Amino acid sequence: MTDETGARPAQQPESSGQPQASGKEKYYVRFTLAQRYLHVVLFTSFLGLAATGLPMRFSDNPTARFFAREVGGFGAILFFHKFCAVVLTLAFLYHLKDIATRSFVHKEKGIFWGPTSMVPNWKDAQDLIGHLRWFVGLGPKPQFERYAYWEKFDYWAVFWGMLVIGFSGYAMWFAPFFAKFLPGWALNAVLVIHGEEALLAILFIFSIHFVNTHLRPDSFPMDMVIFTGKETDEEFQKKRTLEYRRLAAQGKLEAKVGEKPVYWWVNFARVVGFTAILIGLVLLVLTLIGYFGNA
Amino acid sequence: MKAYPPGTEAQGIGPGWRTLAAALVLLLLPCFSSMLRAQTDCLACHADKTMQDASGHSVGVDADLFHSSIHGSLSCTDCHTSIKEYPHPDKPVAVTCVACHADQAAGIAGSVHASASAHPCTSCHGDAHAIFPKDDARSAVYPLNIPRTCGTCHASEALAKKYGLQNVYSVYMDSIHGYAVSKEGLLVAANCMSCHGSHHILSHKDPQSPTYKTNIPNTCGTCHGGVEAEYSSGVHGKAVAAGNLAAPVCSDCHTAHAILQPTLADFRMQSTPICGSCHKGRFATYQDTFHSQLGLLGGYVQTARCWDCHGAHDIRPASDPASPVNKANLIKTCGRCHADANTSFVQYQPHANPRNRKLNPALYFTRFFMNLLLWSVLGFFSLHTLLWFIRSKREQGRNGPTGEAKHD
Structure with missing residues (x-):
């Protein structure tokens, strides 16, 4: 449960054939191509699930009905919802397989514990307290390792969310099969669980994750690292001071040097990223209207 | 053609024959003379279809059409009783149908149409000189023509407003019955008359009316006998029969005029809220x-909609x-x-009902837990992110914009 990238500069096809525009700034590889693609698959399927799930949750809302009718009614909505669900399930299984292969086959260290692991540790608790103290001016700003506590929370929220929403979703999809080993009331419960957990995911991703990761002043308007996979030396030092220092001390920093992301790729990623954020914000507004409009 | 004075045909015949012939002529002439008036005398003038009276009303008659109509064998004076001879008065007394059609007239007199107009008969039966039996396709009251006939008044927005009625003509025409009449040409499909009757049409508030609430199952059952039998064995039918007027009859669920094919999406969508208008909790x-x-x-x-289960x-x-x-x-x-x-x-x-702890405790606590999780996570992180945002803004204000990703 980590994504220690290692030095894999070969995985940047987008920069092949492009001359180095400037030698001034140094770039470090932060995410592998596979990780960046996983994020794209994750957010596109999530947007698809949210856009088709919300009309079902708030089916008495006029916007929901209008949208459903425009795309071909409930049949089309449910088909697309299930399609996105299968895509996301495959992405989830791929991620599990990746973790398993790296930790048990390649015997990679630091996946389940240590500074590069996604597993929360004591430092995360300290960072949370320290960060909150810094917000209100009671202490210095904490310095972070590869994954900060809010990123670990994002990760586990998505991990737990996919298990809960996925399980309850498949239980509805294949209700008679699940009824063989679930009590009758569980069939009622899965809709409540599915809807509430999905609501949490939508509200969390489209507000908290968007602001924490992309829209807050330090990253505004978008943190491009998950799209380009690379970060400048300055950013790396400032945002992940401890990781930078640790890698420097271990002499692993130079192995992570990568090429500057090419112009068209960054712009393309911006278009994709902003589109996703825009869709997300629209869905957020519609969700709030749906929720509080009917409460 | 001119009218011959009676008794001019029998001159030059022997006295015995003369007497007999005179008796025969005297006996038959009133018939002949009136026949002559119907077929020939009146039409001598009135066959001109463009003929108008002093006030501009058409007084022309299509002779062929009249002869083929149900009244074609009658003489003009049978109805235009005030006309005895030619020339006749400029303003003959208005024709009334009641002399022959007393039962129908009595029906009309007690109906909603009692005061409808000066000519209630022709407003439905059409041109008085072209009235056909109701099973003749030319008749205004032929089953397939009835909606259009009633619609001459009842499709009018102004009339509907004037009498506080709903303008139901267009919704009827779009309904399954209207479709069956206008598109399928089904003589057995319900037209206006099938439910409302013809001459003795009563308000649906009148307990005698076939459209009065408790009479509706019987009225619809005239055609839908099987459904009526099912209905009367169910809770709604029994309740209505027991005098509970809050229970639904056919038209409460199917509507009266806008009846749709029950498998249609629109019907499936429109009827569930109708059940829900009484069964609110469910x-x-x-x-x-x-x-x-x-x-x-x-x-x-x-x-699944209500009735599917x-x-x-x-x-x-x-x-x-x-x-x-x-x-x-x-x-x-x-x-x-x-x-x-x-x-x-x-x-x-x-x-x-996940909100009902007594009825559905497991569901209630599932929802409670999910809501607790939802609002505690969102509550904590909203505050966290808001404080972070404010702090970062202030930091940025002090140091100038830094740290933004610059890749290009």
């Missing part, structure tokens, strides 16, 4: 379920072994859509 809990949610989005109307006409309490929602029948009922329905599957509650 409707609210139904709306929380997948069945309702996906039905509302359209294009997928197969999802409860039956439509012979609805029975769940305690009745014949009810499709009786415990013993659930696997079969649910199985109509969910092919693999089993005993555990049918324990699903289609009307569960």
